[in-house]
Amino acid sequence: MSRPPLPIGTWGSISTKVIKTDKNGKPVKHQAQTKFCDHDGHVRQVSAVGTSKTGAETALKQKLQDRARTNQSGALTAMHKINHLLDQWEGRFEGLVADGRRSPTSLDTYRRALKNHVRPALGELRIGEATTPRIGTVLTKIKTTAGAATAKTCRAIVSGAMKLAVRYGAISVNPVREVDTIEAAPKNPPRALTGEEVTLLRKSLAADERAVEADLPDLVAFMLGTGVRIGESLAVLWSQIDLEAGTVEITHTIARIKGEGLIRKATKSKAGERLLHLPNWTLAVLRSRHAAGIRLDDPVFADTRGGYRDPSNTRRALRTALSPVGSTARRDLGLSLRALRSETGMTRKQVADHLNWPQTRVELMETGRIKVDHQLVTTLVATYGIDLDHLHGLRAQVQDAIRPAESDKLAWIRSHALRKTTATALDQAGHTARQIADQLGQAKVSITQDIYMGRQAANPAAAQALEHAFDDLDLP
Structure with missing residues (x-):
C-alpha cells in the first residue's frame, strides 16, 4: 500500500546527518531535513543546520512552522495551532473596529476573554483537534469557574474563529455549532422601581x-x-x-x-x-x-x-450611595471599629486571616457599608481582646446600627434598574414595544420585551370573552 500524501502545510519525518567534523573527527555541524508539502501542493525538501543534532532539528521545526504560516492565499490548515487562528480572528475584529463596524469596548471584552480563558484552554491545540466534545468541556468549565456571561463570550469568540477556519479550508464544519447553548437564570433579575421607591x-x-x-x-x-x-x-x-x-x-x-x-x-x-x-x-x-x-x-x-x-x-x-449606610449609626460604628483595630496595630488583612474572613468584610464593617448584628461585631472585637458586653458605649452603637434604615429598601438598585423603570412606566402608559425600544435605543424589540418591559396581568378582556363564549354550558 502506498504511503498517504502529506496534507498541505505539513511535513514528514525528520532525519539528521553530520555535515562537518573538527580535526579530531568530532561532529561540529549537523543538518536536519524533511519533506514539506507547500501551499501549492508541491512537496519540497527543507533543511536546517545546527551545532548539534537537537539544535538542527529545533531550527528545522521553527523553519517549518514559519513556512506553514506563510502562504499566498492566507489559508489555514488543520495542523495550525488555535493560537494562530485566534491571532487572525483578533486581527480581523480589529479591522472591523477601525472601520467603525464594531465597538472598541467589545474588542476589549474579547481580548480579556482570550487572554484569561480561551488561549489558556485551547490555544496550543491544533485546529483539527478542536472537536465539539472538547470545546463543550472547556466552555462548561469556564461557566463553572467564571460564570455564564463569560462562557457565552468565550463561545462567541471560538465560534467566530472556527468559522474563519472553515472559510479558509482548515476544517469543513464549525465544531462549536453543535455545542449546547449556554443558559443560566440571572442571579438578580432586573425589576422596575415603584413610584414610592422613585x-x-x-x-x-x-x-x-x-x-x-x-x-x-x-x-x-x-x-x-x-x-x-x-x-x-x-x-x-x-x-x-x-x-x-x-x-x-x-x-x-x-x-x-x-x-x-x-x-x-x-x-x-x-x-x-x-x-x-x-x-x-x-x-x-x-x-x-x-x-x-x-x-x-x-x-x-x-x-x-x-x-x-x-x-x-x-x-x-x-x-456606594445606595449601599446599606442609610443610618448615621452604621457609619459611627464603623469608625469605632476602625479605631479599635488601629489601637491593636493590626491590618485588615491580618484580622481577616485570623478570622478566616474575606478582607472586604472587615473593610465594609469599618466603612458602615454592611448590615451588622451583635454576633458579627462580637466576633470581630474579640480579635482585639475586647468583650463587647463590657463596652457599654460600643454595645449601644451596635444596637443603633442594627435597626433597619429607610434607605435599605434602595440597596438593590443598579443603573439598569432606572432604565427598566422608564420602560415599565411607558409600558403601563400604553406605549407599544416598538416605541419603547426606540426610546431605549434598541434595535431589537424582542430584547426590550424580554428584559425591560415588566410582565403585566394578562389581557383583562379575556375573562369577559370566555364568559360569553361558555355561559350556556349545561354543566352536570
Missing part, C-alpha cells in the same frame, strides 16, 4: 452629601426621564439639549478603552442615535444646571475638572 430614591440621594458631591441626584433624574444608558448620559453635551423644544439628542456614549483612556464614541448601533422628548421634571433639573453657567461643548454631567466622567466610577458611586 420618590424615596430621589430624596435619599438629595440628602446624602457624598451623593450630591458625586452629582448623582441630577444624573439619576435625567436617566429616569429618558431611559438612556449611563454611558450615553455622560456623553450628552449642552449643545445637544434644546430647553425650548424640551428635547435631547443622543448620539454618543462614554467608554474606557485600554491604552486610550476615556473616549466619546458613537452609540452601540444606529438605533442608539435618537431624539428624545423630556418630561417637565427632567427639564427643570436641566434648566437649573443651565442657569449656573455652561459652555455648549461641555458635557452636561462633567467630572470635577469639566471633562468626561468614567461610567465605571459613576456606577461605583451610585452603588
